[in-house]
């Protein structure tokens with residue numbers, strides 16, 4: 001699979017085979033992720049990797065409850081109120097591996113650079129038959145001091161987003177559809 005094929009084949013994956021990613025595979029994906037460019041070459045990314053299904057499930061429940069309680073502070077999440085209130089909702093879709101990405105706020109590019117690393121990871125993972133999906137529903141809780149302390153995330157690191165991963169049961173049925181890119185200037 002070349003890079004263009006990977007970009008064209010990538011879709012968010014929300015159903016996973018039971019097989020777990022090995023630690024070596026996760027480390028290799030993080031290595032490939034962090035080959036991404038970074039502003040002023042500061043490499044301001046840091047990650048938490050969770051591979052215990054019960055821990056991921058518990059974190060998902062905590063994240064839902066926290067989001068529900070603090071919904072007024074997160075207008076973009078208010079559309080998900082019913083889903084958060086539903087005990088059956090699993091915001092991490094039973095994924096066997098969860099990566100939480102944090103950015104060092106000493107860098108101006110603390111949010112951009114970890115996002116670039118995660119996108120590298122999604123594309124490299126695809127080559128290995130591993131599907132992934134960004135999950136930002138977890139944001140309010142994963143940004144808390146409580147959660148950061150639990151996983152030894154230094155205070156100056158702010159939560160960027162999370163990525164669920166697991167071996168795909170089958171390739172995505174359809175390629176992504178997008179609107180034509182907006183080009184604001186003339187001449188192309």
Ligand SMILES: Cc1cc2nc3c(=O)[nH]c(=O)nc-3n(C[C@H](O)[C@H](O)[C@H](O)COP(=O)(O)O)c2cc1C
Nearest residue numbers: 010011012013014133134135136137138161176177
């Ligand atoms: C920053 C970001 C946050 C996202 N958060 C969620 C999420 O919380 N839950 C979810 O199911 N999908 C989430 N997604 C996946 C999007 O829904 C998905 O990328 C979009 O629908 C386009 O579909 P595709 O990725 O299959 O092309 C997120 C994607 C991004 C980039």
